[in-house]
Amino acid sequence: MQKLAAAENVLRTALHRSPLLDNRPYEIFGQGSRVNNTYLDPASDIDLVLMLEAPTADYGWAEFRDDVVATLAESYTVRMGRRCVNVDDPGSQFGEMVDILVATQHQEGVFFLDQEGRPIVNFPKQHRRNGDDKDRRTGGRFKQVVRETKRRRLPVLPEAPSYLLECLLYNVPDEVYRTATPGDALAWLHRFQHEDPGGFAALPCQNGINRLFGSGPDQWDAGEAARIVDVLRQL
Structure with missing residues (x-):
């Protein structure tokens, strides 16, 4: 958390x-x-949100994004990634590779456009709060299993998104985590998908607001997620 605060x-x-x-x-x-x-990885990128509060009709996301990029480019090596402004100079004052999601306030969440110009509304504060609450309810087992599952996926499914895995595991009932291993949590997801595919396809994100699966730019395919669960379960 010290590196995050410093950034x-x-x-x-x-x-x-x-x-x-x-x-x-x-x-x-x-x-x-x-x-x-x-x-x-202790050297993993730092992810920050820079949110404009109270955007107006003449100063919204695009104007704010342009001003932020121009400002940072005066001192740092920056580029626009798919969603974030990337500071790619680890020798800078940041001391780390930093991804900055430039967004505007949208009700209780944040609004931004991806590289293709598609609008996305997400809820990072709710995601963090819900994850912290579940970790407390499960005696620290939830986040431990998330980390173990991410580590397990690296040799065989490095492309499996961390956010997807965390949201899937968030939907596993608390009681499973009382004695859970990654295999127990993945087995629950595997059974749930086979016994109730409609319920699996309707799973929410960890923020409790967005749907995890669908056709949106920040959603995934339920069938592909089931395949990822099945591969990880068998390791």
Whole structure:
């Protein structure tokens, strides 16, 4: 968490130096495996959200994104990734590779466009809060199983998204985690998918608001998720 806090401070200092963002209200907070304490590699990227509060008709996501990129480019090597502004210079003041999701406030969540211009609304604060609550209810077993499952998938399914795995495992009932191994949690998901494929396809994300499966740019295919579960279960 020290690295995350340090990166937040570096970003805040960089933004304060720019007249482009004078009087623009924004919030910076962490997301992803580091802030959720489910990361495997201490050198993994730091994921931050930079959220414009109270966007207006003449200053919304696109204008904010352009001003943020212009500001950071004055001091750092940056590029636009599929969804985030990537700071690719580990020798900079950030000291790490940093991904910054530039977004605008949208009700209780955040709004942004991906590289193809498709709108996405997500809820990173709810994701973190729900994960922390489940970890407390399960005596720390939930996040332990998430980390073990991510580690298990690396040799055979490195392309399996960490976010998908975490959300799938979040839907496993708390009582399974009281004595769970990764195999127990994956076995529950495997049984649930075979016994109730409709219920499996309707599973929510960890934020409890978005659906995990569907045709949206931030959703997955239920059949492919079932295949990933089945492969991991047999390891």
